[in-house]
Amino acid sequence: MVRLYALVYAEPPYREGPEQVKHFRTRFTDDAQQPGFSLVTAEDDERLVGAAYGWTMPAGSWWPGADDTDIAAVDKFAVLEWLVDPHYRSKGIGGRLFRQLLQDRPEPLATLAADPRSPARAIYARAGWRQAGTLTLAWGTPMDLLVIET
Template sequence: MARTTHQLIHGPEAATFLDAFLPAYEEVYAEPPYQEGPREVAEFIERFQRQAHRPGFRLVLAREGDEVVGFAFGYRLQADTTWWNGLLTPLPQELTRETGERTFAVIELAVRKPWRRRGIAGAIHTRLLDGLGVQRVTLTMRPEPEAAPAQRAYQAWGYVKVGRSRPWDEAPVYDAMVLELR
């Protein structure tokens, strides 16, 4: 078994790495419950190119040799974020207020099927959050039972469900999770 390495890329430079991890994205998100096809992949590409320019953007690529086996990325939520607007039950303002330095949002974290259950997701997550200097981390994810393995992993890493969210009109309902760092 080859050794897994992790590469951390900051800011807009991350956009130049899209071709490196896009095959992994396509593979992972073709699986249930996502079942993404060409239209969704094209939307992802467009969204990623924009997200890479957000303040505090980070991308982590996990590789075995030259092959990307997993990835994660996210960015800091700015004061004018709409991140919390999709909550089905609004949270108190003290929980949803953002400053640009308070919260890092994990947008994607994925590991290709042959490399799952080896601790690679946990290592990617740790590298993504290393040295962030924020108070907390948030993410949205599919609820159980759809995403039971991911739910168990995030809970083991300390995330707590704070609500349910529909981030855009056609989106499925996600669990909104928060990990307090300090």
Template sequence: MTINNVSLSHHGGEEASGLLEELCDAYADAYGVEPGEEKTVAFRRRAEKQFSRPGFALVTARDGGRLVGFTFGYTLPAGDTHWWGGVQPEPTADFLQETGSRTWVLSEIEVRRAWQGRGTGRALHDAVLGARGEERATLATGPDAAAQPVYESWGWRRVGRIPGDEGDYYSAYDLFVLELPVSW
């Protein structure tokens, strides 16, 4: 699929592993940091763990062969999940129930700075979520993340806040949910 001269491609976990260096480079550029800095090193660790998770999917955006953006995520496992741990305000037990096919986590959506504001992020978002069969998707952002109004404009709703874990980038995260399938 091609949108605004940017071609989108879907990938599984094995392919994602082979793209890790490109993903790290694009991630660093999106945040204006060097690929070896702490933020990118933390991204690498998270990404490597997620490539083998059930339901993992990656969508990449390329312009002239160069990786200019990507998004990926995975399906939450059945039973108890750390994802909803400590969310406030506390939702209903039914909301927290995970079946192994109910909720897909939009873990990362990153676009190189020079391609931001051109619709690349939205195209990635729509491509990855349009291919999902789960009932809903979820994502977490820092409490003051500039992307929050963007997510809300795309139909996401804030459901609460969770405390961050020791060593996390933020001390708390806002959780959002989007019902699937989405009709844009």
């Protein structure tokens, strides 16, 4: 998982390095302990080529540092990562991962934070994700907060 994360986030516009990858390793371990955690993966010949995961963001909570929204009042599934090896893109893997991840979720909505500069942002829009706010991070670009009905 860490190898896949490093590969994806080394690309523009992210250009993350060893420090961010190290942080991901710790964060992933913590994320996996969250209520409602779910992980789906895609492999090719036992090599991890895609993954998506998230956990339940309960009613009353929302992304820290984000605009206020009525969406906070309901349970949501927070998608934390959606990763596809660059060599395996445009093969339907990403869409399959999202469908598997969100299938049969008890939460009525899913949410994610997207860098507006990334190619993934346009993919989310085409898939029906709509903007619900903005998340301002002290260390980076403001992120678009998106939601979709599950």
